Amino acid sequence: MSKELRFDDKVVIITGAGGGLGREYALMFGARGARVVVNDLGGGAHGGGQSSAAADKVVEEIRTLGGVAVANYDSVENGASIVQTAVESFGTVDILVNNAGILRDSSFQKMTMDDWDLIMRVHLRGSMSVTHAAWAIMREKGYGRIIMTTSAAGLYGNFGQANYSAAKLGLLGLAKTLAVEGAAKNIHVNTIAPIAASRLTETVLPQEVLNGLKPEYVSPLVGWLCHENCEENNGLFEVGAGIINQLRWxxxxxxxxxxxxxxxxxxxxxxxxxxxxxxxxxxxxxxxxxxxxxxxxxxxxxLGGNQFLDLDKAKTSKPVMIENGYDERDLSLYALGVGVGADPLNVKDLQYLYERGDNFYALPTYGVIPALNGFMKLLMDGKELPGFGNVLDRVLHGEQYTEIKRPLPPHAQLRHEAKLRTAYDKGENAISIIDVHTFDESGEELAYNEITFFLRGCGGWGGDRGPSADINVPPDRQPDAIVEERIGDNQGLLYRLSGDWNPLHIDPEFAKNFGFERPILHGLCTYGYVGRHVIQSFLGNDPRRFKSIKVRFAKSVYPGETLVTRMWKESETRILLETRVKERDEIVIKNAVVELYEQIPTAKTAVKAGVAADAVTPQSTGADIFQAIGAYFVQNPAEVAAANTVFQFNLKNPDASWTVDAKLGKVAPGAADKPDVTLTVDEEQFIGMCVGGEDAQKLFFAGKLKIAGNMMAAAKLEFLKKMDPKLVEAEVAKRLVGGAQASTAAATVSQPVGPTGADIFQAIGV
CATH class of the missing domain: 1.10.287.4290 (Helix Hairpins)
Structure with missing residues (x-):
């Protein structure tokens, strides 16, 4: 059995101690060595009458048990007199249990102002009065334990107890503020919501329930919360019938x-x-x-949004992973879909169609196909792209940007990372931009796509309208190259086999329902034609230096029409262009640009295990920074000692605690025994504060940096201003290479230049 927790020489005031819970508290404290002030007015459950008999009887019971007690018969509204009894009899007060109370139950409709005022005076004003009188004594001695008594009615509400509920919830608010104000003076204030048989519960609980509730099931919690070993402060507890629960908001x-x-x-x-x-x-x-x-x-x-687009959800969400692949057959089929092979005798086209030829190339514009197919399959399977709602029936392809990191291989297994980057509110409609990064089997990025959708009827949330000025506008001069090419009558039938199965491009009835005279050509089919025109005109039909293409789809194109692409060479690596339909003399591709590589890019060599540490970009960890602080302690004992404060840092994600003891000049992992101030923050944000990129003050006011204990002590971390940031670099290097040389380097650094980590804490101190 554990050692008995006693209250020898502690002075306890218990209000309403003439019976029920109060009497049980008084007997418990008296039996465990406390000197007890038994306060009870001796009135009835509804506030009437007065008698000394109840308090005297409990005092006699305590004395019979060998304890020390005196009686007080004042109303709790006269708190100063109750506390004065404790001071005159025992010289001080250490513990206060606010227990006194009465009932004036009535429905709110029938409740009188007297019913209301009396309950407020006894419960709320009374508890405040006794506590206020004891507060100065507890502050002076640097010790105090206070219990407030609320109830389930106060926490949850109860019919017929509007006055009682309001007072009891008011007591909880009072307790929470006093817990904050008293913490620095070792005054702990906690609140209980007891369920026990008493004269106050007789009117609200049936007798069979009252028979199962005993006050002695409540008193152990009160005893523990009032003991000097208990560090609990600002707690709220339900207690009764052998059950103790803690509540929180x-x-x-x-x-x-x-x-x-x-x-x-x-x-x-x-x-x-x-x-x-x-x-x-x-x-x-x-x-x-x-x-x-x-x-x-x-x-x-x-950022806002609506039922179709949620930009804030998109911003905080991770990219969605999509997997698919392609082979030589897919590349050939795509090439046929964008007009390659219209002349079977054109041997130059074989480089896109004949996988066994001397050179077999993927058209660069194919880089959009696996990404878009994967994205559309994701939506059609009912899966979510965070922030992008069910808008498939509202989507038109507005713009497209494709960047090829290196020439596409003949076949590949791909992983795509898709994310809604942003959206613009165009009033009734909206524009969304989907980012898709595509990686090959080795993990190297192979392509990047920005898919811009025009979303009918999805605007109106008051968001950013986005840029409106035209970009990539051709110069006012004759083009450097012009390519004219007729689209095959069956081109849409061919292109759709590469993945876009929208019936708008094949079903005449469906097309008419959407306002078109016949099925229209896929915008990305025109996109492929335009890409080929640039390769033909400026790359000698070698697509390997093709870097990127960006276009805006201005109007629809019909199979059988003739495309006229005009191109302007802005520089050696930049081509502006626009495409018209010859028969209608209408621009169908505008604001378009193609960028070229100066040299054919090659696959990057992956970093493998065993490379030298200096080939790796060092990344600080929380442990590196604390080790650096420890090194600073060794070099600067006088400055550290002047801080004379024990700091505890609780890092999250991953969780770790560190003690920075400026009293003993030590830094160690683990929680401090009795820290003066505790700072809690995510490790990534802590590192950001120390090496730049995070504002401590903003983190604090945003609730991401939490400070407990003596907040002003946080300002004493200012001594870190003189810590050389090279100490952190040395600790990172030491961890990466595991060498003693880095440790030696850390010990020999001597020129302070202003830290990484301490501007941190100036803001905190403010």
């Missing part, structure tokens, strides 16, 4: 609205399910926590 992730545009009732209604979704909730514990989401909304303005 819970907050949903909620919804953040754009501050740059009006918020209306309909906006709230549309997001109401999300407001009440506790799936990803947190548990605020302080006023600073209550400001976290508000400050985040101010410091990180919401």
């Amino acid at each position: 819970q907050r949903t992730k909620g919804v953040g609205f754009r501050l740059s545009s009006p918020i209306n009732i309909e906006d709230v209604a549309a997001k109401w399910d999300q407001v009440g979704d506790f799936t990803n909730s947190d548990f605020p514990t302080a006023v600073a926590d209550s400001m976290v989401t508000a400050m985040d909304n101010i410091n990180n303005p919401k």
Whole structure:
């Protein structure tokens, strides 16, 4: 059995101690060596009458058990007199249990102002009065334990107890503030919501339940919370019938609205399910926590969106992974789809069609096909691209950018990372930009695509309208090259075999329903034609220096029409172009540019295990920084000792605790025994504060940097201003190479130049 926890020489005041819970508390403290002030007015459960008998009887019981106790008969509204009894009898007060209370139950409709005021005076004002009188004594001696008594009615509400519920919840608010104010003086304030048989519960609980509730099932919790060994502060507990539960506030992730545009009732209604979704909730514990989401909304303005597009979700989400591949057959089929082979005797076309020829090349514009096919399959399978809703029936391809990192191989297995980068609000409509990075089997990036969709009826959230000026505008002179090419009548039938199965491009009835006289050609089919025209005109039909192409789809093209692509050589590596349909003299491709490589790019050599450490970009860890602080301690004992403070850092993701003891001049992993100040932050953000890129003050006000204990002590970290950042570099190098030379280098650095890590803490101190 563990050693008995006693209260020898501690002075305890218990209000309402003439019976029920209060009497049980008084007997418990008296039996364990405390000197007890038994306060009880001796009135009835509804506040009437007065008698000394109840308090006297409990005092006599304590004395019979060998304890020390005195009686006090004042109302709790006269708290100074109750505390004075403790001071005159025992010289001080160490523990206060605010237990006194009465009931004036009535439905709110029938409740009188007297019913309301009396409950407030006894419960809320009374507890405040006794606590206020004891507060100065506890602060002076640097010790105190206080219990406030709330109830389930106060926490949850209860019919017929509007006055009682309001007072009891008010006590919880009082306790929480006193817990914050008293913490530095070792005054702990906790709140209990007891369930026990007493005169106050007789009117709200049936007798069979009362028979199962005993006050002695509550008193052990009160005893522990009031013991000097207990570090609990600012807690809230339900207790009774052998059960003890701790309660805390819970907050949903909620919804953040754009501050740059009006918020209306309909906006709230549309997001109401999300407001009440506790799936990803947190548990605020302080006023600073209550400001976290508000400050985040101010410091990180919401991008907005609607049921079709959620830009904030897209911003915080990781890319979606998609896998597929292609082979020589796919490349040949694509080439046929974009007009290659129209003349079977043109031997130059064989380089895109004949995989066994001397040279077999992929058309660079094929780089969009695996990415787009994978993305569209993702949506058609009902899977989600975060932030991009169900808009398949609203999508038109508006613009396309494809960049080829090196010539596409004849076949490859691919991994695509797709993400909604941004969207623009065009009023009734919207424009979205999807980023897709494509990697080959080795992990090397092979291609990058920006897929820009025009989304009909998906705008109107008040967001950024995006750029409006034309770009890549051709110069006012004759083009350097012109290619004219007729599109085959069956070209759409061929191209769709590369993956775009939209019936708009094959079904006459479907096309008419969309307002077209007949099926239209795929925009990316025209895209492929245009890419070929540049290769033919400026690369001598060798596609390997083709780097990128960006176009805007201005109007639709029909199979059988003639494309006229005009091209202007802006530099050796940059070609501007536009494409018209000859028969209608309408621009169908505009704001277009192709960029070329100066030399044919090759595959990069992957970094393999065993390379020299100096070939790797060093990355700091939290441990590196603390090791560097430890090295600084060794070199500068006088400056460190002047701080005379024990700091504890709790790093998250991954979790780790470090103690920086400026009293003993030591830095060590693990939590401190009794830190003066504790700082909690994600490791990545901590490193950012120390080596640049993170603002400590913004992190603090956003709730991402939390400080407990003596907040002003955080300013004493200013001594780190003189720490040489080379210490951190040395620790990184030592970890990477495991060599003693790096350690020696760390010990010999001597020229302070201003830290990495300390501007950190000046802001915190402010």
